[in-house]
Amino acid sequence: MNRARRADAAHFPVGVDPESVDLTAEASLPAAWAKRWASQTSKPTLWDAETGWVTRGDLARRSRVAAGRLYGAGLRKGDRIIISAGASVDLVVAHVAALRLGLIVVPVNGAYQRAELAHIVADADPRAALVDQPEWARWLAELAPEVTVASPRLDIDDNDAPSLDQLSSGDPALLGYTSGTTGAPKGAVLTHGNLLAGAESVRIAWRWNPDDCLVLALPLFHMHGLGVGLHGTLLSGASAVLLDGFSPDAVLDAATRGATLFFGVPTMYTRLAQSDRVAELSRLRLCVAGSAPLSADLHRRLEEAAGVRVLERYGMTETLMLVSNPHDGERRAGTVGYPLPGVELRLDSESDEVLVRGPNVFAGYWRRPEATAEAFDERGWFRTGDLGEFDERGHLRLRGRAKELVISGGMNVYPREVEDALRSHPDVEDAAVTGTPDEEWGELVTAWVVPSAGQSPQLDDLRSHLDGVCAHFKHPRLLRLVDELPRNALGKVQKHLLHQSGLE
Helix, strand or coil: CCCEEECCCCCCCCCCCCCCCCCCCCCCHHHHHHHHHCCCCCCEEEEECCCEEEEHHHHHHHHHHHHHHHHHCCCCCCCEEEEECCCCHHHHHHHHHHHHHCCEEEECCCCCCHHHHHHHHHHHCCCEEEECCHHHHHHHHHHCCCCEEECCCCCCCCCCCCCCCCCCCCCEEEEEECCCCCCCCCEEEEEHHHHHHHHHHHHHHCCCCCCCEEEECCCCCCCHHHHHHHHHHHHHCCEEEECCCCCHHHHHHHHHCCCCEEEECHHHHHHHHHCCCHHHHHHCCEEEECCCCCCHHHHHHHHHHHCCCCEEEEEECCCEEEEECCCCCCCCCCCCEEECCCCEEEECCCCCEEEEECCCCCCEECCCHHHHHHHECCCCCEEEEEEEEECCCCCEEEEEEHHHCEEECCEEECHHHHHHHHHCCCCEEEEEEEEEEECCCEEEEEEEEEECCCCCCCHHHHHHHHCCCCCHHHCCCEEEECCCCCECCCCCECHHHHCCCCCC
16 A cells, blocks of 8 residues: 555545635744734634623724734744643734734743743743743742733733734744643644644634634643644634633533534543433534544444534644545544645655654754754654554554564564553453563563452453454553553553552
8 A cells, every 4th residue: 555645635625715814825823823914803713701702893903903012021033932821812812913923933831840831941041921820920939030910811901012024934933832741841833834834724624713612721821722722713713712621511512602613632532422411512514523532432332322423633843733534425433534735644664663854843953952863854744653554444543652662572562552452351451561671571561551440350351351352462461450540631642650659
């Protein structure tokens, strides 16, 4: 089978947009957004519980004035600005204002502790920070007294704002820190061109149009919520209901009031599937999942309970979205679909690592030229670190992270395959697979299992369960029962923390 894939118009034909905007001449998201905001200025675009609805015209005016406030504070194009707060209209205004001014936005998880914040402050060297946590303000004053710290709620009076600089596609726009599942986070530099290409690809693929309304319960410090949910909403001219946190009832309430889209992570879909209101998901035209795999069982439960076939996609901080199951056509559980418009993808001939290139792929790691050089091959393809394969219909299936590959007795064991099989055991609530160093075998396949309520699965029983499913060399040789698996904010298991847990 051909090991290279390019977006196919048969999978992602361009949808009809009644407010079509010619984006070919635009170099940045702010310029493309401005074209949207110039028409139907009274159209509602964002809602939060405190503010209610704001219109396109409101967002255009408020973000321009907020950019003036930032300019008045001495910030100039290319300066870094940390932004961290709960999802709200005020946060969006601050984010858009920073991009309009040409600042480099550094979105940060508000759950970070002092040491984690210290790493980002030292690495990004910000000039300012907009935060809503009093403790953070104190920490920032200690870590970097020269950094201007303020609330994201910038003044919104009608004073004149300065003329904003013209932005080019190559100008840095966002410094996205990797999730840090294997160590200290690195800053990925995403340009204005990257952000525009990433948002446009999903607008096309998911038929996103001005009549859509997204229930946005994802955090706005992460690419899933910010680079896909928010940026895509504003580019498509659609609207969004901003939820500061997730609850099934809040999502389903929005669905009953006219929302059409929901983007979430598997943990969210699990809680929705457990709700006695799950059938109300059928009111949405599209549900998208990402950031971690959605199990085949959860796919089945949602389809049976609500008639919803969740669309899975694949992306990462460095590239925004790369691959998606089709809007029209088969959405295959266990696969992430086809390359999105503008994306080229191939598998390394020796390792099966997924390699990509396209206008969405980042410019490199912040102040780390060696890491940047290592991340790309000699022809400019970005090494994702994920291992993949194409099924008989050309859908991409991810097999795990290259660095998580377990080599036992000289044989390659892909953790994802074993994890999926373990989760099908009735006594297993969740599972992760790693390798434990061993003098004889190199690594021993190790299963970290969260037992189902009241159960205590045994190693021999689990190995028997895998008979006929996985080759014997893939069966776990060690079993660790744990109360939960360590995950980051978007649900990805942080396997390096398992081996630091003292349970070895």
